[in-house]
Amino acid sequence: MLLPIITYPHKLLKSVSTDVAMFDTQLHTFLDNMYETMISSNGIGLAAIQVAMPIRALILCIPDEEGNQDPSNILEIINPRIANPIGKTTYQEGCLSVPGFYEDIERYEALTLHYHDRHGKECVLEANELLSIAIQHEMDHLDGKLFIDHLSYSRRKKFEKEHKKALKEKK
Ligand code: Y12
Ligand code: CO
Numbered sequence: 729m730l731l732p733i734i735t736y737p738h739k740l741l742k743s744v745s746t747d748v749a750m751f752d753t754q755l756h757t758f759l760d761n762m763y764e765t766m767i768s769s770n771g772i773g774l775a776a777i778q779v780a781m782p783i784r785a786l787i788l789c790i791p792d793e794e795g796n797q798d799p800s801n802i803l804e805i806i807n808p809r810i811a812n813p814i815g816k817t818t819y820q821e822g823c824l825s826v827p828g829f830y831e832d833i834e835r836y837e838a839l840t841l842h843y844h845d846r847h848g849k850e851c852v853l854e855a856n857e858l859l860s861i862a863i864q865h866e867m868d869h870l871d872g873k874l875f876i877d878h879l880s881y882s883r884r885k886k887f888e889k890e891h892k893k894a895l896k897e898k899k
Pocket of ligand 2: 823825866869
């Protein structure tokens with residue numbers, strides 16, 4: 729089932745999501761629906777709050793070298809915690825909740841991620857490159873933060889002006 733994706737400036741995007749406590753069939757169905765929603769929107773990452781569910785869950789499906797998203801590469805990440813962040817890297821990020829806007833954002837280059845899978849099993853993952861960036865982008869959503877919240881004052885002003893114009897043109 730496709731879920732509606734909420735977009736900026738929806739106030740729910742500012743919510744701090746709460747830990748998942750039950751790793752049950754309801755959670756599994758929700759994660760399956762998130763995956764269908766993300767793929768049908770050409771996304772590579774989606775946090776639960778983007779479909780108006782304030783729980784600490786996110787999914788990622790990083791494309792391979794040919795740009796294909798293999799379902800076997802899906803990562804379901806629940807109650808994540810970052811350890812050992814190292815280095816800095818900049819990447820032009822986009823977000824399904826801020827459609828049509830892309831900005832250079834600085835992130836940690838590599839990190840260790842501790843999280844639970846859909847069954848509640850504890851997992852550890854070493855991430856770098858695009859995976860590391862995507863994890864940080866999606867984890868920001870769990871704390872009510874968007875990539876545009878990382879912009880400088882002047883870049884944010886410019887974004888708001890362009891966004892206002894884009895909304896007007898959509899009407
Ligand atoms: C690096 C940087 C950011 C992330 C977070 C995940 N972001 C996305 O999955 C963004 C998807 C996206 C898809 C769009 O739609 C199409 O390309 C057809 C899009 O375009 C428009 O909205 C017009 C924008 C963003 C992971 C890794
Ligand atoms: Co996003």
